[in-house]
Amino acid sequence: MMAKRQNDGNFWFESNNFVRLLILLTAIGISMGTIIYTNILSKRLKERERQSIELFAKALEFVNNTENAENLQFVYNEIIGANSSVPCIVVDSLGNAIMHRNLDLPEDITPEKQKSLILAELEEMKAEHSPIIIQAQLDNVVYNTWRLYYNNSNLFNQLKYYPYVQLSILLVFGFLAYVAFSYSKKAEQNRLWVGLAKETAHQLGTPISSLMAWVEYFKAVPEFRNSDYIKEVEKDIERLELITERFSSIGSTPALKEVNLVDHVKHTISYLQTRISRKVSINIETVVDPTLVSLNPSLFAWVIENICKNAVDAMNGQGAINLKIIKANEGKVFLDISDTGKGISKSHLKTIFEPGFTTKKRGWGLGLALVKRIVESYHQGKIYIKRTELDKGTTFRIILPSANSRI
Ligand SMILES: Nc1ncnc2c1ncn2[C@@H]1O[C@H](COP(=O)(O)OP(=O)(O)OP(=O)(O)O)[C@@H](O)[C@H]1O
Ligand SMILES: [Mg+2]
Numbered sequence: 001m002m003a004k005r006q007n008d009g010n011f012w013f014e015s016n017n018f019v020r021l022l023i024l025l026t027a028i029g030i031s032m033g034t035i036i037y038t039n040i041l042s043k044r045l046k047e048r049e050r051q052s053i054e055l056f057a058k059a060l061e062f063v064n065n066t067e068n069a070e071n072l073q074f075v076y077n078e079i080i081g082a083n084s085s086v087p088c089i090v091v092d093s094l095g096n097a098i099m100h101r102n103l104d105l106p107e108d109i110t111p112e113k114q115k116s117l118i119l120a121e122l123e124e125m126k127a128e129h130s131p132i133i134i135q136a137q138l139d140n141v142v143y144n145t146w147r148l149y150y151n152n153s154n155l156f157n158q159l160k161y162y163p164y165v166q167l168s169i170l171l172v173f174g175f176l177a178y179v180a181f182s183y184s185k186k187a188e189q190n191r192l193w194v195g196l197a198k199e200t201a202h203q204l205g206t207p208i209s210s211l212m213a214w215v216e217y218f219k220a221v222p223e224f225r226n227s228d229y230i231k232e233v234e235k236d237i238e239r240l241e242l243i244t245e246r247f248s249s250i251g252s253t254p255a256l257k258e259v260n261l262v263d264h265v266k267h268t269i270s271y272l273q274t275r276i277s278r279k280v281s282i283n284i285e286t287v288v289d290p291t292l293v294s295l296n297p298s299l300f301a302w303v304i305e306n307i308c309k310n311a312v313d314a315m316n317g318q319g320a321i322n323l324k325i326i327k328a329n330e331g332k333v334f335l336d337i338s339d340t341g342k343g344i345s346k347s348h349l350k351t352i353f354e355p356g357f358t359t360k361k362r363g364w365g366l367g368l369a370l371v372k373r374i375v376e377s378y379h380q381g382k383i384y385i386k387r388t389e390l391d392k393g394t395t396f397r398i399i400l401p402s403a404n405s406r407i
Contacts, residue, residue, distance in 0.1 A: 027174070031167055038163045045156050049086050050129075056083045057132040057148045060090070065137045088150035089122050090134065097122060098146070102153075125149035189355075193373065198251030204244045211237050245298050250370075254296040254378050258403045261291045261333060262325055268301040269323065272308055279318040282308070288327040292403040299374045306367040307337045307396055313360065314341025314394065331402045336386060338395040344388045352385070375400075 059079040063072055083101060090099040097118050105117055131147040152160075215233055218224040262284075269282050304323075311321050319340035326334040344352060351357045353372045358365035375381040375398055386397040 027170075031163075031170070034166060035163045038159060042156060042159045045159060046152070049150075049153060049156060052083060053086050053088060053148070053150045054132055055079060056086075056088070057134050060148070061134045061136075064134070085153040085155060086150050087121070087125075087153070088148055089118060089125060090146050090148050091122070093145050121151070122149060125151045128152065194251050197247045201244050201248035201251060204240065204247070208237060208240050208244060211240075242298055246302050249296055249299050249378075250374075254299055256294040256296050256379070258292055259295045259297055260289070261293045261295070261335065261400070262286045262289045264295065264297060264300065265304060265323055265325065265335070268304045269308075271301075272305060276308070276312050277317040280312055280315065280321060281319075282321045283323070285322060285324040287325065289325075291325055291327050291333050293333055293400045294379070294403050295400075296378060299378060303371045303374050303398070304337070306371050310367055311337065311339035311341055311394070314343075315339055316341075319393075327402070328399075333400045333402050335398040335400065336395050337398075338387075338393060340393040343390040343392055343394055344385065345390065349385060349388070353383075 056079060059075050063075055063080070066072060085102060087102040087104070088100065089097050089103070092098050097115075100118060100121075103118065103121055105114060109117075126149055128151055129149070131149050134146040134148055135142045136144040136146060211233070215230060215237065218230055224230055265284055269284060273282055308321055311319075322336075322338045324334075324336040324338070326336065328334050348357075348359070353368045354365070355369035356365045357368075372383055375383045379400055381401065382399040384397055386395040388394040
């Protein structure tokens with residue numbers, strides 16, 4: 001039975017991991033594909049822009065070096081006018097800008113401002129592409145050399161950044177989907193906890209009432225009235241009632257009341273001590289007494305019991321457990337529970353509070369998951385491993401808000 005449970009768990013875990021890996025690889029594949037494909041497209045666009053700007057430069061040169069250029073209306077219309085997307089600036093041999101196209105200059109600015117904007121654009125263009133030379137000739141003699149500088153068109157820039165914008169959007173969506181998924185998974189786990197706990201409390205109710213009725217019946221019989229058996233059965237019924245109360249508290253919003261933590265720990269330990277090996281000594285250290293906290297006593301006793309039971313297991317039934325209550329600043333109270341057990345290996349530290357994680361043959365891995373839930377969800381506290389050393393021991397720290405100051 002045990003082996004089957006673990007195998008099932010592993011199968012589910014592994015197939016889950018496989019699906020995750022598959023989704024991740026597909027996402028990486030799609031992203032790489034998009035980036036490579038847009039890179040090819042933008043390279044092609046870049047070449048075409050270079051060609052069209054070269055044609056534009058040639059047309060300028062041609063028109064400039066041809067007499068009666070007014071007759072070349074089509075060159076103006078079809079080539080020079082056709083460049084409506086690639087920004088460019090023509091400078092003369094002295095470096096003065098003598099012409100510009102498609103610069104996104106704001107209207108209504110002073111000529112000085114316009115000049116400085118053009119110069120700034122020119123610097124950018126110089127860094128981006130090598131210039132195209134235009135030679136102005138008169139009677140086949142070059143009298144001036146102009147340089148045409150240009151920049152990428154808006155279309156090119158958009159295409160360049162498109163895959164990154166797309167990837168960022170995908171990442172945001174992926175993140176939101178992940179959050180929504182884990183939220184709904186958590187909500188489902190919560191429903192399971194609450195449902196199981198309620199059902200258990202409900203089911204225990206009937207046999208307990210019946211046992212109580214039997215005890216009353218036997219008490220009425222003179223031979224049994226003062227018998228030790230009846231007292232033992234009554235103690236067991238009390239314990240069963242406590243367990244039922246714990247389950248029913250887990251299944252609803254438990255009522256908290258102001259309790260002295262020191263007294264509560266002492267009371268819980270006195271019950272535990274009679275039930276664990278005599279070779280385990282339990283010591284309670286208090287720094288300040290009383291230490292008032294808001295607690296649901298029966299649930300919090302469950303926390304202490306679970307941690308102490310784990311401690312006893314970790315010490316193989318022999319060693320010392322120390323419980324220390326410290327009143328910290330900022331309205332917090334610490335409860336440190338230390339043992340002299342085998343410690344927790346680093347690789348287990350992250351999973352130790354997860355339901356189902358166990359290293360024990362007969363464990364269910366529910367103890368610490370329950371403890372965390374009780375401390376964090378029902379008491380607005382925190383629990384973590386403060387210290388652990390292999391073969392030396394472990395200390396769990398619980399932080400609780402002191403009464404009237406929730407964390
Ligand atoms: N004090 C400790 N020292 C060393 N290891 C610990 C200690 N407390 C818990 N662990 C480790 O954490 C695991 C999970 O503990 P948890 O109480 O959740 O489950 P469990 O004790 O294995 O089973 P269950 O409590 O459901 O019977 C344990 O199996 C053990 O390996
Ligand atoms: Mg346990």
